[in-house]
Amino acid sequence: MATFLYKLGRFAFRRRGFVALIWVALLAVAGVGAATASPPANDSFSIPGTEAQKAFDLLEQRFPGGNADGATARVVFRAPSGEKMTDPDNKAVVTKTVADLKASSPQVASVADPYQARAVSKDGSTAYILTSYKVNSMELKDPAKDGLKEAGEKAEKSGLKVQIGGDALQEMPETGSTEIIGIAISAVVLAITFGSLVAAGLPLLTALIGVGIGIASITALATTLGLSTTTSTLAMMIGLAVGIDYALFIVSRYRAELAEGRDREEAAGRAVGTAGSAVVFAGLTVVIALVGLAVVNIPMLTKMGFAAAGTVVIAVLIAISLIPAVLGFAGKRVFGRKARRRLEERLAAGPDASAEEKPNMGTRWARFVLRRPLMVLLVAVLGLGAAAVPAVSLELGLPDDGSQPVSSQKRQAYDAISDGFGPGYNGPLMVVVDAKGSDDAKGAAEQVRKTITRLDGVAGVSPATFNKAGDTATLTVISKYKPSSIDTENLVGDIRDEASGFKADTGAEVLVTGQTGMNIDISQKLNDALVPYLVLVVGLAFLLLMVVFRSVLVPLKAALGFLLSVVAALGAVVAVFQWGWLADLFGVEETGPIMSMMPIFMIGVVFGLAMDYEVFLVTRMREAYVHGERPGQAVVTGFRHGARVVTAAAVIMISVFAGFIGSSESMIKMIGFGLATAVLFDAFVVRMAIVPAVLALLGKAAWWLPRWLDRALPNVDVEGEGLRKQLEAPPVAQQRDSDPDAELTRV
Template sequence: MATFLYKLGRFAFRRRGFVALIWVALLAVAGVGAATASQPANDSFSIPGTEAQKAFDLLEQRFPGGNADGATARVVFRAPSGEKMTDPANKAEVTKTVAELKASSPQVASVADPYQARAVSKDGTTAYILTSYKVNAMELEDPAKDGLKEVGEKAQKSGLTVQIGGDALQEMPETGSTEIIGIAISAVVLAVTFGSLVAAGLPLLTALIGVGIGISSITALATTLGLSTTTSTLAMMIGLAVGIDYALFIVSRYRAELAEGRDREEAAGRAVGTAGSAVVFAGLTVVIALVGLAVVNIPMLTKMGFAAAGTVVIAVLIAISLIPAVLGFAGKRVFGRKARRRLEERAAAVAAGGEGVPEEKPNMGTRWARFVLRRPLMVLLVAVLGLGAAAVPAVSLELGLPDDGSQPVSSQKRQAYDMISEGFGPGSNGPLMVVVDAKGSDDARGAAQQVRKVITGLDGVAAVSPATFNKAGDTATLTIISQYKPSSIDTENLVGDIRDEASGFTSDTGAEVLVTGQTAMNIDISQKLNDALVPYLVLVVGLAFLLLMVVFRSVLVPLKAALGFLLSVVAALGAVVAVFQWGWLADLFGVEETGPIMSMMPIFMIGVVFGLAMDYEVFLVTRMREAYVHGERPGQAVVTGFRHGARVVTAAAVIMISVFAGFIGSSESMIKMIGFGLAIAVLFDAFVVRMAIVPAVLALLGKAAWWLPRWLDRALPNVDVEGEGLRRQLERPSAAQRHDRDSDPDAELTRV
């Protein structure tokens, strides 16, 4: 592979205009395709294999034209002090609002008058209008949302306190200035790392081109492949991350080759042949992690994973073709002025016979590696114990999906949530729906009455509505109000209790009982993600272990990489629990409401962080492997790897941390949690695992680190990531050189 990539790098450098034109043309074609494509449909969110989804599907069949999974909005009213919502003037205002909501959009399915639906609190101070829509929140059009907002604003002018909650208004989270600061830090880090604005701009430019092609392609193919507008979210974030990383490593290796005195074309070829090989295999690990999300069997998550994987593939292709082409355009400006002057002085000294060649001073990476080699056991113990301490809170990890109760206190959704909790009880914010399929029962109404009676007697049930039947009279729905808030463990236990009773209903009455509703759906999603966590982890880590074994020609190095990754992820989850569940340093990170950790967080962190962690592992350790294969002692190979790779890996990690940390400023608790979790995970993995545990373990293992059974060595394909085959080929004299040497009598005397 190294030889092929070497030739590709030289070709791209020589034909840089042609290669650059191809990529610009691809960007233009993708852009035109995206601009002319029809508007993609929003995902109809479904969770195959769950009871809640089964109930939704049943309702669509038995209640045609219904909106069981449609979006809902609660327009909540509170009377001024001393007044009640039953006062004639206030009642008239609410009645007028009901009429306006019905006329606000064709997507409105029903609007419940609070005075007829018993949606007025016992003390008379609070009332709410429940508005149901024909489509789910993702399919709700902007005019419908705007109409809802306008009705709420008009009602507010009456003197009543009016807030709107529910999932109908999917507000764009505010990320604040911290995200911009994160991007600015990335640019500064690149400039400091390279000491050249041109070199710093190359990774950003090529990463943006790759993301542009990827996102435009997703948009252009959205209708054909059934992709939604949300599919590109993960693709954009991962595409930028790996795009910058891959370009950073190849540009850095190109500069190192130039510093060793090679001409520009040769330097480009060797950079792509060596660092490019690492890029290809690092990209494969990321693709494995993203495609592996299909194991969860949530269609939206699967589509996001495949789309992001496609963007990663584009980033890899750009790194091994467009980067060497752009380096050809950059010329000597890939170095800063001071660096160019030092290189010229060094070249002049070498040409003069080597006298006066300045000695290379050990950088921070070299000094740190030598320190670890002197005290490997101490460094290993401190690093492992530190991550172990950070991981302790993960033992009490509670998973769930956030609701409006986790929104900032200042948000409209949160205020509506609190008003309903105070007026009607916390369970009113997330009612459960029980579906009674009485098609196999002789007495459908009797079965529904029995179900209602049993559920009413369960602990934690505040109220149960009378059964509502379909036209055929064989299916009924009941609404259950819990005594607890929707995202609590108590509500989860209540759903479990109802489902435990379901088997008894079936045996006694012949009716099948299913629990659904948004709250039950959230519980089922959390359970599905929990069940998929171990298979996903085994699949991703197992395939990556095999891939890294091929790359490093070792058994222990991939094992160490996988164990180190698991340690960093568990430590990061512990930090997330400490901040977002326990409330430690909550004020510092702007966490207004603690509660269960988003159920998607563990699997999401494993997928994203695993890809980035393996990037750092491949780029750092392949340089060590390269030095070891070329004859250096194991300890010296570690130092060489750090001398060439530590600075670049550090820069890449700081960039990722700053970008992810930018999301901590978001007003959305879920986005804030993701930003914090990814930032702290990269911090742990890059600076504790890769920079401390990796060299310490390699120092303790010595030559054993690179041990591979002979039978396995023969069985595994030799991909030559370290470029040993390339080096032998480049050092082997050509046929013309051998002919000249054989025909030269002086050469014969020299050989003798």
């Protein structure tokens, strides 16, 4: 591996114009493909294997042309003080709005007149129009959304207070400004790390090229592969993150090779052969984590994972080919002026002076940990353990309009319906009665209705509505509780518990669905998939890291450390977003269950980044150990060369993710906080404290591998030992030209 990448690095450096032209051409081709491709279809959201999805599929068969899973909108009217919605003038406004909504778009399936549908509150202060659409919210076109907004605006001019809720106006949150802020912070951190604007710009430039090719390819292939615009979200986030990290690792190693006195082509080859090997295997761990999302069996999540994995592959290829090519163009400007001057003086002074190096912060910290490994390990583990305690109370769910900011129109509509009718009206349950196997379909549906009515937590049940064949009925069940509450989840469980009795007594099958039922099933499916996903991802990564490090204990330590940091981050998320600790500081207006997708999403993203840091940091330690250093000294060497780079990479990622905490969307805010916290814990507590402490305690045992396993595992030579033996290694003084600063001035 290292030998092949060494040759690739030297080739890319020599033929830098040709290599750069290839990547620019790929970007142009992908851009043209994206520009000329037909618009991608929206995802038909489905959750295979759930009862809610089974009910939706049944309704599509038995109610042709129905809209069981279609988008809905609630146009909520509140009368001015002293008036009622039943007053003639107000009633006329609502009736006109009903007509406007019916004519607003061909995608409208039905508009319920509140005066006929009993959607006027008992005190007459509130009424709402329920508008149903033929397609789900992802497939709803802009004219339909605009028509809904215009109808509400016209009604509000009459003096009524009008808000629109529901999922019909669901839109992907705009995050462009936060991405720009993240990139700006990344540029500052890189400039401080390298002390050179050119060196700082290289990772940003190559990362943007990689993300551009990845996103353009996704757009170009969207129609062919059935991808939607949502699949590019995760791809952009991960592609930008790893693209910067991988370039940062290789540029840093290149500078280190130059500092040892090697000429620029040789330095590029060695940087790609060593740091590039670490990048390849770090990229493989990220790909494993993202492709592993297929275990959840949610098509949209699977597509997002595969698309992001493709972007990571592009980032790896760019790191090992385009980076050395661009380094060839950078010339001596890869160092800042002061660094160039110091390096020229060292090279001019001879090999002994060149070998001297003052201890940096990484060196001093590593030596501190080596002196007190047990104390550092206990403090770090106890600290993460304390942060993880709230995770025991983790409650999963999907956010609804009740979690929106109080100032938002959706939240105001939600609160108005809760005040006027009851919280359950914001998310009614749909019960489907499949009476095809029953002798008395109407009797079976009535028995189901009566039984559900008697259950605790039920505010009301509508009469059964049958299809034309008379063998399938739907009932609307109103809960007494909020749609996203545990009480409503328990009610769904109670209805499903009664279903077996209905089947035995009447021969009818009873299924619970609707948006609320679907949300509950999604949460349960994600919860059930969490352990298999962890086993798959951590297990495969353990095997991969065992090949990389030629050790059993180092990969085990890496996996356990990652799990500890993720659980601690989940504990922090629960404390803030579920318990409300420091909620005002982070702008959390409404506490509640944690988004059900959060744990798996965070595991996938953070695992990839954590293994990046692990591979880069520990590979340098392994390299020093293989080259003859004592275990403790190898830890110091790894930190001397890697701590600064890993710290910079972690700060960049934390800044990017933390930018999303300012989002008004609670879901985006939660993701940003969780990812930023997880990277903070993993990079600075696990990798910087627990890793050196454990390696110090283990000593030589850390690198132990049974002989039979050593023979069985392929030797990929990540640390470059085989490469070092193949290369002729003349003294540093002979590598330099007669001019001591020739390596820096040669372009």
